[in-house]
Structure formats: C-alpha cells, structure tokens
Amino acid sequence: xxxxxxxxxxxxxxxxxxxxxxxxxxxxxxxxxxxxxxxxxxxxxxxxxxxxxxxxxxxxxxxxxxxxxxxxxxxxxxxxxxxxxxxxxxxxxxxxxxxxxxxxxxxxxxxxxxxxxxxxxxxxxxxxxxxxxxxxxxxxxxxxxxxxxxxxxxxxxxxxxxxxxxxxxxxxxxxxxxxxxxxxxx
Numbered sequence: 001x002x003x004x005x006x007x008x009x010x011x012x013x014x015x016x017x018x019x020x021x022x023x024x025x026x027x028x029x030x031x032x033x034x035x036x037x038x039x040x041x042x043x044x045x046x047x048x049x050x051x052x053x054x055x056x057x058x059x060x061x062x063x064x065x066x067x068x069x070x071x072x073x074x075x076x077x078x079x080x081x082x083x084x085x086x087x088x089x090x091x092x093x094x095x096x097x098x099x100x101x102x103x104x105x106x107x108x109x110x111x112x113x114x115x116x117x118x119x120x121x122x123x124x125x126x127x128x129x130x131x132x133x134x135x136x137x138x139x140x141x142x143x144x145x146x147x148x149x150x151x152x153x154x155x156x157x158x159x160x161x162x163x164x165x166x167x168x169x170x171x172x173x174x175x176x177x178x179x180x181x182x183x184x185x186x
Contacts, residue, residue: 001054003087004030006061013052013083016075024054024120024150028172032148033058035168035179036116039146040064043115046107046140048100048131053080055118060089064116068094070103100127101134108138115145123152136161141182149178 003011004026024032032055033040041063047056050069060067067089069080077097084093096103100121117135121127128151135141147164149157153176160166160180168179 001052002026003058003061004033006058006063008057008061008087008089011061011087013054013057014079014086016052016079025172025175028150028175028177029054029058031170031172032177033062035170036146036148038063040116044068044113044142046070046114046117048103048117048119049121049127050080050095051076051120053083055120056080056093057083057087057089059116059118060087060092064092066092066094068096068107068112068114070096070098070100072097072099101130104131104134104140105138107140113140113142113145115142117141117145117147118150119147120150124154126155127151128155129158132158132160132164135182136163139163139182143182145182147178147180147182149180151176151178 001013001015043064045059045064045067047069050071056067056069119131165181165183167181170177
C-alpha cells in the first residue's frame, strides 16, 4: 500500500498486522483519484472508517488542505497516526476516535463542512444506508461535495434522498465505488 501521486508519491504506508482491515487496493485507489482528478486540490476531506488512513493521505498528497480521519478502533487510530507522521502531514490532519455516525452529528454541531467524504465501511453490514441517513439529518457536505462510498457488490446502494445524485458507479471485482454528489444543501 503506497501513496500513488503528489507530494508523498511512492511512500509506502504502514500496513495492518493481524487486524481485521481491508485497505483500499492501489488499483481501486488509482481509479478513484483518476475520476476525482484535480477537484481534490484545496479541499476539506473526511475519511470515515479510516482504517490505515490510505484514502485521506492520498487526498493530502494530491493537494487537499485538511483531512479529518474517523475510526472507532484504537488499533486503526494508532495506524492512521503513524502513517500521518510517516507522511509528515501532522499539521493538516485531525484524528478522531469515534463511531462514524456519532462523528457526523458532532461535526455538524461544530459547523464543520467537507468537500469530499470517503466512506469505506466494513462490507455487508448496512453501514452505507446509516451514513447517508446521518448525512441527511446532519448535513456536513458542502454544495457539490462528493460522498465516495466503497462497498461490496452485495451491499445495495439505498435509495438516495433528493439532495443526493449518483454521479458514477464503478465495479472492481467484488468492490463497488459509488460517486455521490450533494446537490441541494439546506
């Protein structure tokens, strides 16, 4: 697992040892960031279910201004912090140990907004519908912001509320990545 492009290009991130994590593969990550392109530059990014910090740190390397990482696992939080330090990205990163849904509510109450939200939850646990419901109740995505959701092909994307539009969906073997735009902020 490595940073593919940008200021930390080629840097190998610390990978999990005996943890129940499924980091986004370099192939999928390269495709996702190929679709996003230069839109990531100058943005605020939220990495839900951060795991290793792989997606957030790729965003940072490609020019995102600030990254907030959320994970409830102490092992993942330690891994994210170690990878942030390895990238020398400490000043631009915030790490929060908490449940993803509870974090969305807390960030909303702090009036924080994001341009990109990466959501890579455990597969086949209905997390995607819970996250979308929380984002509708506690809108933390800026106008025209993106929710990029990685999930199993067996996890069906729930019906999207009027505020959201499925922009694109890509399949990589068992993995599906949905690009969802927030089009109607309150």
